Amino acid sequence: MPRTPSRRTVLRGLTVTGAAVTGFDPAARGWAASGTGSGPDLARIPRLDGTLVMDDPSLTAAAEDYGHIVHRRPVAVLRPGSVRDVVVMVRFCNEHRVRVAPRGQGHATSGQAQVQGGLVIETATLADIGPVAPDATTVTVGAGARWSEVAKAALAHGRTPPVFTDYLELSVGGTLSVGGLGGQTHRHGAQVDNVTELQVVTGAGEFVRCSPSRHPDLFHAVSAGLGQCAIVVAATVRLVRAPETVRHYLLPYDDLETFLADQRTLVEEGRFDYVEGLVSADPGGAFRVFTLEAVAYGPPAGPAPDDTLLLRGLRHDPSGVEKTDLAYYDFLDRLAPTVAELKEAGLWTYAHPWLNLLLPGDSAAALTARMLADLTPADLGPGVVLVYPILRERLTTPLFSAPDDPVPYLFAVLRTTPPEDTATVDRLLTANREAYDAAAATGGTQYPVGSIPFTHADWRAHFGAEWPRLEAAKRTYDPRRILVPGQGIF
16 A cells, blocks of 8 residues: 555554654564564554554553453554554454454443453444435444434434434444344344344455345354454444334332233233333342333324323232333433433442343243342442343344243343452352353353353353354454454354
8 A cells, every 4th residue: 555654643652654663662562462472563554544542541441341340451552544444454463463352332341342462443433324314224324333323313314223222322333243132122123133234344354245145154243243253344224213202101010920921911912112121129128129111102103102001901000100201312312311420420430240141031030039139239239130021033143142932031230339349349250150050051141241251162152053153254254363352252
């Protein structure tokens, strides 16, 4: 590629003009940490449209994530100015066997977006959102776009992605790497089930457009593939008609089995557009207060909500029902005030040893009761417990591992604890593993956004019958295994 002297990239206070680097010792900065025995020739880095940085604040930030449990310090951080930058740097890293991890909003809890002595690619700059028409069925967005931005862009034309996670400030690429579950999943599947095309950069540094009909092996290896075969740089996601308003219900229960059974009824009948559930502690500290959260979309996406029809046959306490009519985006972004409070209180930077499981429906009540019995308010901290069902038939992405049960349940204990109390963090990680083992014994799986200690053998079991196809795709598209080493999958 031609050198352009006016293009400048800053490497730890050193000036890189075009492709020339002077006064830089790559081995001293850790580039040799990948096991090659000598550092790569930084003088061969082509010009970049963005920046490659090595300052201490950037590297320190990239050595953290939302979990604040795993700490792996890279040697450099790429802030791409274009997809071309991602191609250039992945090719460079592939040549020199430098490991690479993409990072969206850094909301992982167990080091997925970290890489010791390697390159972190921050995708936040790849955030373009394509045009949306009033009758659009898809929109193409950059991997670094946040779902809040995608929602606003689509809503300006009366459209919306069909599925959202509860927290909107996550990147598109990040959630598609794990799946993306939400209260609408029982109707529309996971976020990754609503993707029609991906634009990716493979571990060999090749830019590829892939879909179910074009390079399908790569498409299926990247979708919910935890970043093992390629870096998502853009995605085409499905759009549906958006409601203007919704009716939001909170229905109280005091019995776990009744609560779970009513949830199941709602998702099997498709009575609501969104169904989730919360578990809270009673005054004595026992987790036996259950709240069914359900939302019905109004016109033009659905009929005007009818309370009598929507709540018929449910066995909640009618005296404690909370009902609110909200603008659709206000409902989607309902966690924003809580997040602001957590940040103001300094709790956002606490450790998050999360437990996220998918439980078979036929054993969900027994497993949930067992896990709740062991939970204390102190161990949960200012976190939350979620329990809600999904429909297995809606989950169509091969690498998304879910129980072989028609109505599995997500069970999530989203703990928050001081990061300096490492003994408590370690104890909770051990408890997460024990909970996973109990779930796996009945056919349960983990939803891999949490913090469960996993080995290579565990990952093989997690992907099950899909493992050979993932392994084959890894050999084809990331033959030097430079991508996303943090979870120890390969």
